Amino acid sequence: MSHVGIILRRELGSYFATPLAYVFIVIFLVLAGAFTFYLGGFYERGQADLEPFFTFHPWLYLFLIPALSMRLWAEERKSGSIELLMTQPVTLWQAVLGKFLAAWLFTALALALTFPLWLTVNYLGHPDNGAILAAYLGSLLLAGGFLAVGSCMSALTRNQVVAFILAVVVCFAFLLAGFPLVLDVFRAWAPQPLLDAIASLSFLAHFDAITKGVIDLRDLLYFAMLIGFFLLATTIALELHKAD
Amino acid sequence: MIKTEHLSKRYDELVAVDDVSFQVGPGEVLGFLGPNGAGKTTTMRMLAGFVTPSGGRASICGHDVVEAPLAAKASLGYLPEGAPSYGEMTVRAFLHFIADLRGLSGARRAQRLTHVIEHLQLQEVLEQTIETLSKGFRRRVGLAQAIMHDPPVLILDEPTDGLDPNQKHEVRTLINTMAHDKIIIISTHILEEVDAVCSRAIIIARGRIVADDTPAGLAARSRYHNAVSLRLENAAQLAAARAAVAALPGVAEVELSEREARLTALPRPGAMVLPEISALANRDGLSVQDLHLESGRLDEVFRTITA
DSSP states (O other): OHHHHHHHHHHHHHHHSSSSHHHHHHHHHHHHHIIIIIIIOOTTTSSSSOOHHTTTTTHHHHHHHHHHHHHHHHHHHHHHHHHHTTTSSSSSHHHHHHHHHHHHHHHHHHHHTTTTHHHHHHHSOOOOOOOOOHHHHHHHHHHHHHEEEEEEEHHOOOOHHHHHHHHHHHHHHHOOOOTTHHHHHHHHTTHHHHHHHHHHTHHHHHHHHHHOOOOOHHHHHHHHHHHHHHHHHHHHHHHTTTOO | OEEEEEEEEEETEEEEEEEEEEOOOOOOOOEOOTTSSHHHHHHHHHHTTTTTOOEEEEETTTEEESSSSHHHTTTTTEOOTTOOOOOSSSSSHHHHHHHHHOOHHHHHHHHHHHHHHHHTGGGGTTTGGGGGSSHHHHHHHHHHHHHTOSSSSEEEEEETTTTHHHHHHHHHHHHHHHHHHHHHHHHEOOOOHHHHOOOOEEETTTEEEEEEEHHHHHHHSSTTOEEEEEEEEEGGHHHHHHHHTTTTTEEEEEEEEEETTEEEEEEOOOOOOHHHHHHHHHHHHHEEEEEEEEEOOOHHHHHHOOO
């Protein structure tokens, strides 16, 4: 088995060895359900689709994903186990990837457990299941982006609370990159091309595109590059600070 | 073979390790001594590939720790200071994880797992999570992890720190049994450990090597090397005995301890004063309870060198 796989399996095991996994899954499912039915007006809309469900995912992830990612590296550094891990014959990149994939697989599991909603909507009507599948994919990619950001923030500090707050702030900035709240910060001094570039980084824009059922290669590429960039940044941050 | 050449580590202004060069060969157990903060842990971390050197080179069995880190790590078993591990894992799951990372499989994996579990007597705690273990067991789990792949080189950072005397004895016995065919470096600030397990000792202070010798060689640097210690039954005889001993030609200095009724005669360099003192005790009719030759006091050497 490859080293990435070995690390992934250990990580995933440790989620379930502590209450973390169960608390996360239960809260995710309860909140996702509450948002869908109360804020989203699932029944009142009278449409057989899952739009009210997916619309709230970015906001749900904004707090839940940093809670999951904050421990990725901060905990290893705090407990010193990073010294044990990094003196085994594994590369830093394998460790970063293994831990990230474990967290991503775990969120995929939580997401998969929302399947009763999909069953419900199919029972009530005839939804476009292709669009629902695309939206699930979009949600998973969005979770991956949040996790990669969270992994990087967790590598910057040995304090999990700091890692959580940093991750929420950075994810929030990425979420709203196309909105005045973020753009106004840059508008005063940045040239228009830079503003356009920042606006194009928005999680929401790319997520919305996919949830509409349109899987555009550019959106996939966006998430792939975002995840790749932040995992690389995680590796660099660890390389510089792992022994501090 | 472990080899370092002009190895250094700087953190901004602070020089943690400064131009450290040494070689250790098979069968040697090197004790790394020094006050806290002297650079022992940093040096070991550089050897283990956890800290990148700012200057110089280090290699494990011919593999440079910077240029070929994976090959160097594969030849090495490392116990980090404090034996950190994953608290929520059971001992069994943790050892299996390490065996996988070390690339063990099939019969060899099973054989190595059985071996380390038996060797470190971990059978009774296999299903316990590591965070519930006592300090001694945690240290043993850390050692089990380090020897899992039967590496030719072992680097153990304070393997007996915080253990009780029985546990210390066990760990030292373990090190001694592995010593003959491996290269072992241990760091410690417990000087008795050097006598108990090491064939060689390097003393490091403020990031530099200040002594590199056998334990006996280090002891010979002591003022107490070949000193004669004499305990009398009757403390009243001390003053007279002192005057007589001090008058001997080979004696440089005499120290008294009233509480123990003990007199210690420090020889002039190269002099052997035991026969003379023994003869004197007979002649003057001193009631001697104990008479022995000191080989030297490591703690005194340590303080003199690192002060």
